[in-house]
Amino acid sequence: MNSALLGNIARFILLLAAQVLIFNRIDLFGFINPFPYVLFIILYPVNGNKSGLLAASFFLGLLMDMFWNSGGVHAAACLILAYYRPAIFKFSFGLSYEYQTVKLNDVLTPERFSFLLIAVVLHHFVLFVLEVFKMSFLWDILVRTVLSTVFTIITCIIIIYIIKPNKR
Amino acid sequence: MQQIFNFVLKNSNRLLFLLLLVIxxxxxxQSHSYHKSKIISSANFFTGGIYEKINNVDEYFGLREQNEELAAENARLKSILFNQKDTTKLPQIDSIKGVKKIDIIVSKVIRNPYSTLENYLTINNGATSGIKPNMGVINSAGIVGIVDKTSKNYATIISVLNVNSKINAKIKKSNHFGSLVWNGKSTGFVQLIDVPRLAGVRKGDTIVTGGQSIIFPENIGIGTIDKVYIDDETNYYTLDIRLFNDMTNLGHVYIIKNKDTEEITNLENQSKKDE
Structure with a gap:
């Protein structure tokens, strides 16, 4: 057992628990919920095992679906985010991201913020398209995506600042 | 053979991704098709148990409202009881047969989402308490939904706030029927569609369940008419109904168990077969 694996397992359980116990119950204005559990996929080590990430994201999403009663919506959204994560990394941090040690849970720079933003928007858009599943509600999908993205990013940044290892 | 192996190994991530995506x-x-029950649902042992634990804590914050609701219902029932001609004689529900047709099971909502378009409640009673799919669910104020899927100790309910739900309802005053649906916009309002233009509808009229379904008994309150407009395509009335129930705050609910359901559905299936 290495510490990276243990850290991932702990993050998986803690984020899922926080999502189910706290964030699923916010229901701001009746339809806005932040989904900070996607932080698991975002904070997964850059050079970590890719198939491991895919499988873990799928099960994270499936567990969310069980709690949320939504079929396979979260599983699909998480899976797509996990699969396209390297591409978003490349876009936000430049081509050489694999050789640098990209640390996400640190002070917020424009690169980190753009990565967070693109990842959350991708996840939420897929999520709401699949959840609503009717093109006649397209406007509804966009409104939900935008509003939920704002709240997810705010909670994500707060969580990152809370769990950030203190170096000073 | 070697090449196939190489291909699989080289693209293992992509293949895993595609496999999981298909699943x-x-x-x-499958979850969006109304008639199939879900494989992944919160009516299982694991998630149901966790929701019950959460609800046990949550319940204490709503005790005052729960008590007030119960007191109001008690008062209403007492007033019905005292206004009987003979107060010592309890009213018989079905006086012709002398037996009760309808059983009521009390249960508690342990999860009540209302932020999506397809909302499913979870309650903490299931098949062991005699709950079966397609039973009606109400509370003291009015209609709540229909049982969707049951496990041993939990059941999920299609809330009236679900774009897939369709419930037979009527205008209390004029007995005109329509279908109760939800357009997904506001948690306080549902829509009654396909009301004939002949029906005299006025703002404030009461909407109750119709007698055409075996799921709900007749005359259970749903809400009052808030807005009337004419559907451009069908030329029928569409009514905005303000719900009696606050769907965002549900505690105890009653599940209606109609003893004749089986008999009626059997009979209907038989006549369908004969056609």
Missing amino acids: SLSLTI
Whole structure:
């Protein structure tokens, strides 16, 4: 057992628990919920095992679906985010991201913020398209995506600042 | 053979991704079709148990409202009782047969989402308490939904706030029927569609369940008419109904168990077969 694996397992359980116990119950204005559990996929080590990430994201999403009663919506959204994560990394941090040690849970720079933003928007858009599943509600999908993205990013940044290892 | 292996090894991530994506998409599509029950649902032992634990804590914050609701219902029932001609004689529900047709099971909502378009409640009673799919669910104020899926100790309910739900309802005053649906916009309002233009509808009229379904008994309160407009395509009335119930705050609910359901459905299936 290495510490990276243990850290991932702990993050998986803690984020899922926080999502189910706290964030699923916010229901701001009746339809806005932040989904900070996607932080698991975002904070997964850059050079970590890719198939491991895919499988873990799928099960994270499936567990969310069980709690949320939504079929396979979260599983699909998480899976797509996990699969396209390297591409978003490349876009936000430049081509050489694999050789640098990209640390996400640190002070917020424009690169980190753009990565967070693109990842959350991708996840939420897929999520709401699949959840609503009717093109006649397209406007509804966009409104939900935008509003939920704002709240997810705010909670994500707060969580990152809370769990950030203190170096000073 | 070697090449196939190489291909699989080289693209293992992509293949894993596609496999899992197919699984999740098929679960999604299956969950959107109304008539199939879900594989992944919160009516299982694990999630149901966790929700019950959460609800046990949560319940204490709503005790005052729960008490007030119960007191109001008691008062209403007492007033019905005292206004009987003979107060010592309890009213018989079905006086012709002398037996009760309808059983009521009390249960508690342990999860009540209302932020999506397809909302499913979870309650903490299931098949062991005699709950079966397609039973009606009400509370003291009015209609709540229909039982969707049951496990041993939990059941999920299609809330009236679900774009897939369709319930037979009527205008209390004029007995005109329509279908109760939800357009997904506001948690306080549902829509009654396909009301004939002949029906005299006025703002404030009461909407109750119709007698055409075996799921709900007749005359259970739903809400009052808030807005009337004419559907451009069908030329029928569409009514905005303000719900009696606050769907965002549900505690105890009653599940209606109609003893004749089986008999009626059997009979209907038989006549369908004969056609």
